[in-house]
Every structure is written in C-alpha cells, then in structure tokens.
Amino acid sequence: MRVRFAPSPTGALHIGGARTALYNWLMARGNAGTLVLRIEDTDRERSTPENVEQILDALRWLELEWDEGPISQVSRSERHQEVLQQLLDAGHAYRTNATADDVKAYKAQHGADRGFRGTEEAEGAVRLRVPDEGSTTVHDLIRGDTVFQHVHIDDPVIARADGSVLYNFAVAVDDMDAEITHVVRGEDHLSNTPKQLLVYEALGANPPAFAHLPLLHGPDGKKLSKRHGAASVQELRDAGFLPEAVRNYLALLGWGAADDQTILSTEELVAQFDVARVQKNPAQFDETKLRWLNGRYVRELPVDDLTARLEAFTGRTGLREAVAISQEKIQTLADFWPLAGFLFDGPGDDGKAREKWLDADHRHALVQAREALVHLDPFDVDHVEVALREVVESSGRKPKDVFQPIRVALAGTTVSPGIFESLCVLGREESVRRLDAALAHA
RNA sequence: GCCCCCAUGGUGUAGCGGCUAGCACGUGAGCCUUUCGAGCUCGAGGCAGGGGUUCGAUUCCCCUUGGGGGUACCA
Numbered sequence: 170m171r172v173r174f175a176p177s178p179t180g181a182l183h184i185g186g187a188r189t190a191l192y193n194w195l196m197a198r199g200n201a202g203t204l205v206l207r208i209e210d211t212d213r214e215r216s217t218p219e220n221v222e223q224i225l226d227a228l229r230w231l232e233l234e235w236d237e238g239p240i241s242q243v244s245r246s247e248r249h250q251e252v253l254q255q256l257l258d259a260g261h262a263y264r265t266n267a268t269a270d271d272v273k274a275y276k277a278q279h280g281a282d283r284g285f286r287g288t289e290e291a292e293g294a295v296r297l298r299v300p301d302e303g304s305t306t307v308h309d310l311i312r313g314d315t316v317f318q319h320v321h322i323d324d325p326v327i328a329r330a331d332g333s334v335l336y337n338f339a340v341a342v343d344d345m346d347a348e349i350t351h352v353v354r355g356e357d358h359l360s361n362t363p364k365q366l367l368v369y370e371a372l373g374a375n376p377p378a379f380a381h382l383p384l385l386h387g388p389d390g391k392k393l394s395k396r397h398g399a400a401s402v403q404e405l406r407d408a409g410f411l412p413e414a415v416r417n418y419l420a421l422l423g424w425g426a427a428d429d430q431t432i433l434s435t436e437e438l439v440a441q442f443d444v445a446r447v448q449k450n451p452a453q454f455d456e457t458k459l460r461w462l463n464g465r466y467v468r469e470l471p472v473d474d475l476t477a478r479l480e481a482f483t484g485r486t487g488l489r490e491a492v493a494i495s496q497e498k499i500q501t502l503a504d505f506w507p508l509a510g511f512l513f514d515g516p517g518d519d520g521k522a523r524e525k526w527l528d529a530d531h532r533h534a535l536v537q538a539r540e541a542l543v544h545l546d547p548f549d550v551d552h553v554e555v556a557l558r559e560v561v562e563s564s565g566r567k568p569k570d571v572f573q574p575i576r577v578a579l580a581g582t583t584v585s586p587g588i589f590e591s592l593c594v595l596g597r598e599e600s601v602r603r604l605d606a607a608l609a610h611a
Numbered sequence: 612g613c614c615c616c617c618a619u620g621g622u623g624u625a626g627c628g629g630c631u632a633g634c635a636c637g638u639g640a641g642c643c644u645u646u647c648g649a650g651c652u653c654g655a656g657g658c659a660g661g662g663g664u665u666c667g668a669u670u671c672c673c674c675u676u677g678g679g680g681g682u683a684c685c686a
Contacts, residue, residue, distance in 0.1 A: 177686045212685055269683065276682090281613045294684050312616070321614050321682090329684045336686050360615055360681035383617075384679065418623095421635090425624045429634040448624075450617045451679060458623070458636040468649080498648045508647085522646095557645090572645035584647045 170202030171350045174228075174235065175242075175340070177209040178220035181401035182227035184454055185355060185385040188419045192382065193353050194233040195420070195442040205347050206238035211339055213243075227402035231412050237347075242339055245346075249334045252342050252372065253295060253327070261371035262327060266293035272323060285323035295328040297338070297367060305363040305370075310351075310380040311447050317363040325364045337361055341368035344377060353380045353444060356451075380444045383423055383451045400454075409482060409503030411470075414463040422452045432465060464500035472496065479505050485513070494590040509586060512594055516581030516603060523577060527607055531574040537564055538575055539604045548597040553589045578607035 174190040176182065182190075197204040206228075210216035225239065256262040265287035272285045287296055299322045307315045327338035334342075344352060359381045369376040387400075405415055413435060420438050421431070424447045433441070467475065476492045482502040491509040499505050511517055527535070541556040542548075561571050572588050579600065585591055592600045 175686095179686075209686060215685075272683095276613080296684095315615070317615075323682080326684050331684090333684085335684065340686090355680090356616065357680055358686085361686095381616085386679085388622085421623065423623085425634090427625080429625060431623095431635045448617095452624090453622060455622050455636070461636060464649085497650095500648085504648095526646095561645095568645055570645095576646065582646090586647095588645055 170196065170200040171205065171348055172197050172202055172353060173205040173207055173344065173347065173349050175207040175209050175343075175354070176224050177212065177215075178217065178224055179212070179215040180220060180223075181403055182224045183401050184405070184419070186224075187227065187231060187402050187415075188385065188422060189354060189382060190228060190233050191231070191416055191419050192424075192442070192444065192447070194235075195439055196351065196353065196444060197236070198439045199442055202350075203236045204234075205240070205349065206235035207240045207242060207343060207347070208238075209242050209336065209339070211242050211334060211336060213333075216243075223403070230406055231402060231416060233416075240343075240347075242343060245339075245343060246334070248346065249328075249339060249342060250332060253332070253334060253338070256297070256327075256368075256371055257295065259371070260298070262295050262297050263287070263289040264293040264295055264330075265290050266330075267296075276323075281321060284320055287324055292330065294326045294330050296324040297327050297364065297371070299324050299364075299367060305366050307359065307362045307366065307379060309359070310378055310445050312359075312381060312449060315359065317360075322363060327368070337364045338368055341365040341372075345369065345372065345374050349377045351378045351380065351444075353382065356381045356384050380447070383448055385422065386451050386453045388453055388455065405459075407503075409501030409505075410459065410463050411466050411478075411502075414459070414466040417466075418459045418462050422454065423448045432462070460500045467499055467501070468497055470496075478502060490594045491586075494586040494594060498586060508584065511580040511582070511585065512591065516577075516579060516607075519577075519582040522581070522583045523610075526573045526577040526583070527610075531570060532608060534560070534564060534566055534571045535574045535578060535604060535608055538571060539601060539608070542592070542597065542604075543601050545597065548593065550589045550593050553592050557589070574607075575604070578604050 172193045174193045176186055176190075194204055196202060208216075208221055208224075210221070221239070228235070253262070257264070267285075267287040271287075275285045283301075284299055286299075286301070300319050302319060304316050304318045305322075307317070309315065325337055326335055328334045362379060362381075366376055402415075406412075416435055416438065417433055420433065420442065424442065426433060426437075426441050427446070430437070470478075472489065472493050475496060476489045479492055479502055480486055480488050483506055491512045492505070495505055495509045498508060537560050538557060541560050542553070545552055545556055557571065557575075558568075561568050564571065573583065575592075576583060576585055576588050579585065579588075579591055579595065586594075595603070
C-alpha cells in the first residue's frame with residue numbers, strides 16, 4: 170500500500186488537514202505501507218516557503234512521520250510538460266483560447282444539457298477532452314459508487330497558455346508516477362475526481378482506490394475557522410494539548426472503534442483503524458471533548474514526562490514538585506501556570522477572594538493555623554494535615570473556614586492544588602511568611 | 612442555476628430488517644470533599660418529515676426538507 174498526504178501550502182495546517190494526514194498515516198502504518206508527502210504548490214501566488222515549513226512543523230509535532238518526500242509539485246514541471254505533450258499528441262487534449270466567460274455564456278445557453286467543449290486552436294490554454302457520451306464512475310471506499318455523466322462535465326483546463334499545469338492534471342500524473350494505491354482526501358475533491366479519472370484513462374493508466382473523507386465543521390455547523398477557537402495544529406499546540414491526545418481525538422472525528430472504545434493509544438488506532446468504516450457525514454470539531462480527552466492523557470503521564478513537557482511549554486525549570494501536585498487538576502499544559510504559578514511567583518491578587526476569606530473572622534483562623542504550623546517538624550503532607558485538622562477541631566469551625574483563608578493567603582486566589590501539598594511545596598518558612606503577609610495586609 | 616455527497620440526542624459515534632436504540636463528551640441531581648478539579652451514582656435528551664417495499668423498518672427504495680461540496684487558466 171502506498172498512500173500520500175498532499176497539502177497545499179496556503180496557510181497553517183488546519184484540523185481537517187491534520188485528520189487527513191492522520192488517516193493516511195494510520196493506513197500506512199497499519200498495512201506496512203508507505204506514506205508519501207507531496208506539497209501541492211502549483212498555485213504560485215499562495216504557496217510560500219514559510220507556509221510549507223509551517224505544515225512540516227505541524228506534522229512533526231503530531232509525530233506523523235512520512236516515508237518519502239516532501240516532494241514539491243512544481244519541481245516536477247518537466248515531467249508534467251512531457252505528459253501534457255503526450256495528451257496533446259494523442260488528441261486527448263487540445264489548445265483553445267476560450268475564456269471562463271466563454272464557458273459561462275455557453276452554459277447559460279445550454280444549461281445542463283451539454284458540458285462545455287471548446288474549439289481547437291493553435292495557441293491557448295490546454296483543455297482535456299471529455300467524451301460527449303457516457304459517464305465516469307468514482308469507486309469510493311467510503312461512499313460506494315458515484316456516477317458522473319459526461320454531459321455535465323466541462324472540458325477542464327489542465328494547463329495555462331504558458332504551459333504551467335493545473336491541479337486536476339498534476340495530481341493525477343503525480344499520484345500515477347508515485348504509484349499511489351490509495352488516495353484518501355477530503356470530500357471537497359469528490360466532484361473533481363472524474364476529471365482526474367479521465368486523465369488516467371487518457372494515459373492508459375490504472376487509477377488508485379479513492380476514499381473521500383467528510384469535511385469538518387465548527388461548533389455552529391459552518392466551515393471551521395479561527396472564530397471557533399483553535400482551528401490549526403499550531404493553535405492546538407499553543408493551547409497546551411498533547412499530540413497523542415490530539416491524534417486520539419482526531420481519529421474519532423469521523424470514525425469509531427468497533428467496540429465503542431474512546432481512549433485509544435496510537436498503537437490501538439493503528440491496529441484498528443479501517444477507512445471503510447469512516448463516517449459519511451461531516452463532523453463538528455468539539456474543543457470541550459478534546460479538553461476532556463487531553464486531561465485523561467495528562468493524568469496518565471509519568472510525572473517526569475509531564476514535567477519535561479511543562480518545562481518546555483512554560484520555559485521555566487524546577488517544576489517537578491509543583492507538577493506532581495497539579496497533575497490531577499489540569500486538562501492542558503496551559504492550565505498549569507494559572508493554577509500553580511503562585512508557588513513560584515508569589516500569591517496572585519484576587520480582590521474578591523481576599524475580601525471574602527480574609528475578613529476579621531477568618532483572620533482569626535489564620536492566626537491559629539499559623540501557630541500550628543510555625544514550629545511543625547517534620548513539615549510534610551501528613552503532619553501538616555494532622556496539624557490543620559486539629560485547628561479545625563479545636564476551633565469548632567467548618568473545614569473550609571480554616572482551609573480557604575490559608576489558600577487565599579498562599580495563592581491569592583481560591584483555586585490551587587491541594588492545600589496541604591501546596592504548603593509542603595512552599596516549605597515552612599515561605600508558608601509562614603505568606604500567612605504573615607496576609608495577616609499584615611489589613 | 613446545474614452536478615454531486617450527506618442526514619441516529621446539543622456534540623462525536625455504535626447499529627448493517629426484529630434491540631427497553633448502546634457508548635463517550637456536555638448537561639441536571641446526588642455522593643465525596645479544603646476551593647477548583649478528579650472520581651463515583653442516578654437522570655433528562657435521538658433515529659428530520661412524508662410515502663412506499665416487507666409479517667416487521669433507524670436499517671432497503673422514492674420524494675420533500677435541511678446541511679455540505681463542486682461548478683476557476685485555486686487546490
């Protein structure tokens with residue numbers, strides 16, 4: 170099996186493209202196949218080296234390594250010329266100066282009865298000859314057969330007058346030359362497939378198998394865009410998602426494991442993925458579910474691993490202790506610093522929290538807690554807990570009336586890792602210092 | 612306009628003629644509890660509509676409606 174991922178470098182790699190890459194990768198890995206990466210850069214206006222690099226970068230982050238390429242489509246222009254001439258010589262294609270307006274006028278006149286057929290001229294763009302009669306059938310692994318009547322298909326332009334080739338021609342030639350056996354791509358390419366099939370036919374070549382994936386939509390059912398939050402792979406990375414969680418989530422967008430499993434390791438995905446089981450209808454990207462899934466992965470990571478990732482993500486070091494006590498409370502890497510940053514940068518300043526939990530009455534509790542802690546030795550989680558629970562006991566207060574003031578004193582907010590754990594990470598000196606500061610802050 | 616694809620709760624899906632329509636996210640209630648989170652228990656919520664075919668349709672066919680894609684000398 171030889172599959173390919175052929176993005177057009179017109180911007181960042183979007184989630185839909187990432188899923189297409191993932192499905193191709195899963196097929197290749199699960200079938201001892203080869204994944205070819207090809208950059209469809211025949212649109213000179215929009216294809217830039219920066220965009221290409223962005224896409225490679227996104228694929229690397231997702232850990233979807235390719236086996237061949239990246240091959241620039243433009244670099245194959247000589248070969249394209251050769252095949253183009255072949256079609257011209259054989260009469261499968263012809264030159265004409267007919268413009269888009271001419272086609273429009275023609276269609277206005279003939280409606281759906283006849284596809285546009287140009288008249289051959291010495292110069293001009295190259296169009297592929299579509300037979301007047303008959304039809305072309307696309308055999309799709311996901312959708313079954315789709316029949317396209319030739320009378321509805323206009324002779325497509327396959328090369329500009331200057332000889333530069335166009336998409337529908339280039340893909341066919343490139344896939345043929347690369348001996349691609351399975352073309353797995355977005356559904357937006359389905360309608361153009363018969364034109365590509367006609368190119369194969371004119372060349373006397375056997376076409377690959379096709380599988381057109383349903384498109385992805387945003388939460389409002391419309392096309393996915395920036396408005397919907399993270400829409401590109403780099404945005405996902407910046408939002409603190411784990412590549413393995415993203416792979417798991419993306420695999421489930423349009424496909425389901427036979428046994429209803431939701432959490433699937435990459436190995437399991439490789440073993441179980443079956444393109445024929447892919448859904449036909451479009452799916453909506455749901456960041457909430459991705460967050461949940463990411464949280465599951467975060468909690469299962471060894472602390473050292475999570476620490477390494479968080480240190481890379483935040484650019485800070487010495488995070489291990491803080492990571493250990495925060496792991497079960499964060500869903501993404503980006504959640505870490507807002508939760509545990511106070512351990513390093515001092516308490517935050519949530520006015521409402523201070524107002525509610527550091528009023529006169531609660532300050533009483535704080536004083537008692539300080540007394541219980543100031544000479545505590547050893548200062549570890551178990552002893553801190555015992556000491557503070559004694560304060561709760563002896564003061565006759567509710568637990569939260571003792572713990573929350575401490576939390577606010579330490580963190581400056583009401584959200585933090587466990588209070589005993591936080592105290593221990595800060596150490597006795599610093600903890601007492603913060604309690605004193607809160608008490609002084611009248 | 613024309614061509615094509617699609618349709619199970621709010622979301623992602625399982626189902627491939629006979630099931631109390633399953634699972635997951637989210638959501639409601641409760642439990643746990645030092646906030647948040649995590650975890651546990653219970654609940655609400657679905658086959659777009661109409662015709663067929665059949666002893667029997669979520670499942671097969673047709674129509675309608677709705678969504679999407681294509682219709683570029685973009686990919």
